[in-house]
Amino acid sequence: MPKKYSIEVIPAASRAKPIGKYRIGRAAEDCISCGRCVNACVYGVHARREEDPRHLAEPLDQHCKGCFRCIQECPRNALTIQYSDEYLRLGDSYWTPEIIATTWYQAETGKVPVSGAGYGGPFSGPGFDAMWTDMSEIVRPTRDGIHGREYISTAVDIGRKLSALTFDARGSITSTIPTTLTIPLPIILNTLPFGRSERVLDALARAASHLDTLMLVDLEEWLRRAPDAHLVPFISREEQRLPHDLLQGCPMIELEYHSAVPEIVKAVKRESPETIISVRLPCGERVRERIDAVVSGGAEVIHLHADLNGQEARSVSGNPYHLKDVIRAVHSQLVDLKVRDEMTLVVSGGIALAEHVAKAILCGADIAAIDLPLLIALECHDCKDDRTGLSCSTSLEDLDVPWGAQRIINLLAAWRNQLLEVLGAMGLREVRRLRGEVGRAIFAEELQREGFEPLFAQGVM
């Protein structure tokens, strides 16, 4: 039994003033300062003014949970509740205010978000929202992972795993066993889309090392840093001249896909046969053909990356595929090529919540590489100002490195625990078994096809 992995959570309070979901308005001309709202609110939104208790203070609406009680109890009907503009402005239609707020909560507390009342969102949706994960009851065992009553492993391997060993006449192994890296959770830190300031990268590197996972960094940054086995240099297509001498002892590198990649792979393997090579491929045009090339070229890892919203970057058809569907296709392709266990599939782009990690793995990925959630954990608002040249309003570049690292650690602790919930409900004892297990996934289009279409054969209204 390998050592049990767990992530220690230490609360890391937010630096900025919290952004509440609601805004409570008090009409001064109607309020008679009776104080009934003070008694009614269980969250401390309403209070009397400290300096002059005859009047009520401005509502502390960041504490409001939207229960409407003060609104309904005010004898003068002087209170109103609305969604706060600040909240609604967070993120965009993919990185919704809910996603940003829940990421902040998890980075601060390290806790699995738990709430009352049933799910209130849409029935299903595009991308990852078009699938559900399965569970077991009565006829299949489950695992009680989350509360530590049963150990569920989240470790995954990177590198080539032989499908069979060969032996000589005397029974000794003749196969050369390739090196693999094992990381304790199926999540690695991706290169950042923006906000690559020194302190941010320091915080991420520190978190990666603490969590014992990997972090992809741009080559230039990698060269600048002290050697650390948790850092994986990412070499873009512009940087084709490899610093071969530096690769000695480097456990893994990642190359951006271009036509010369097979040559470079060969060159690296000559210099440093132990080094695991990942090739980063855009989730898009000619992906199948490129995967064939990568597989035959000798790399061990495919990093399939979509855009920040989990979609094919430059769609030819104008109707871009979602990462989830491309993962399924690539997984099947690798199975068909009979190399599924010889290749590791890393995916990134649009992985915004813990559920996306579980679903990406269920569709066939081995590992998810996350990017924007890391910045959000550090209190990024995804305001897009950086992309218009404005400076960061939350001053990411000034953060305290240990604090930042702890926020990332907390986020991943919460994500891992949520992954354990999903695995436990399915009765899986390790995340390796989840990979490509589509028989334990429920896809909306399949339910619709097999369930509803025969029932409603008489056509739609």
Added chain:
Amino acid sequence: MAGLAVSYAPSRFPNELTEVEVKRDTSRCISCGSCAAVCPFGVHERRAGFNRISKPASARCIGASCEEMAFYCVNHCPRKALSLVESPQYRTLGDRRWTRDLILGTWKQAETGIPLKGRRYEIGDSGGGFDCIFFHFPKEGTEARSGRAGEPISTELELNRRTGPQVSIKVPFYGGGMSFGSVSLTVMLARAKAAKACGTFTCTGEGGYPDALKEYDAHMITQVATGLFGVSEETIQRVKIVELKYAQGAKPGLGGHLLGDKVTPEVARMREAVPGNNLFSPFPFHSVYSIEDHEKQIDWIREINPDALVSVKVSTARDVDMVAVGSYYAGAQIIHLDGSYGGTGAAPEIAKKNIAMPIEYAIPKVHEFLKAEGIRDKMTVIASGGIRTVHDAAKAIALGADGVVIGTTELVALGCVRCNSCESSRGCPRGIATTDPELSKLVEVDWGAQRLINLYAAWQQELVEILSRLGMRGIEELVGRYECLRYAGQSPAKGTEVRI
């Protein structure tokens, strides 16, 4: 259901939330009282002895439909000081599944006992499932619709189709499990009282069986769930139906959650636990890993109480149809399917949204599988997990269920706004899902029971009308009648074949 005593039960708060707000521009108003003189609903009041007219009581306003009326205050105001605007509260209320109209509509029905008409009170905005399924009624005057017009319509449902005691309910729905701890004793009592008045059942959930419910024993279901909190031989012997809870739709594959904040000394005593500690029930029953084990568990219940029906509550896994057949052979009378969008007092958000399938898909799957096995007429299929309105209930029955279980809807009738804060601190700020001694005083048993009776009465009346429009005379005729339904949603993208 003659004799269901509907009686007016208004909101317990002075300001009911409404769609419109009647606005008075006080800089224009001269307090002449014209509006007070015309409004028949008492929105405006010109009280004697006061200089100024009162603030409009918007909750009494009938809204935009008043524009056509001769007594429309806006038209009567000589100073043009009045206007009707959408209330900001209305914009903030509700979510995609429980829209603001569904919440306000359920409140209104619980207040008056009269069903509300109009699609916005029938469906939500989730974009799938029940929200995209509609009844297709035969045309008025046709044989299919009016052929049996004189015959009475029954909504009664027999819960046992096998040997053993007969237990029937007057309406094809009963209350879902809510434990003492997740909700207050007052709420449990109100639900039990309403169940008795309506000839149906309600369920204790997994948190013990308070003695105060003794007089309602004939209308109680007690739950035996994985934590076995508060379960004793005595509690199993008190009831006519025992529910074995294998899973819950909101958190399939996970045990019950009651966070420490809500484990008050009374709750802890009932559950034989320590106050202030999180109570996470294990998952699954660690003695049940096969249908044979499941049978042993049903036999165990039977041994203790041979007169009780056994209901098996499961969630909607991919193989839920096989579980249902297994439960039949293990001896259960009722298979209760709890869909993935069901209610909860506390559940991880990842589980609520992602694990197991929505109930709309599970019902026909189980219905067809039981039919193919030749045992459909021996098993009662109950559906829950996202039944918000009587229309959802009727659709679930047309998809293949015999009846439904409701939970969240009952809480909404008691004034829940679905703020998702049942789980922590002192619990529900509106006094429903809480055991805080002060907050639970916000609900009174009789008022709560009346709200539920009113809601049940409105549902029953509407259900009778649905059956009547379909030309049916009993709720059992609706079971599995897919041809009465039409699907109006978009099909998700066909296939996932990636051609790049």
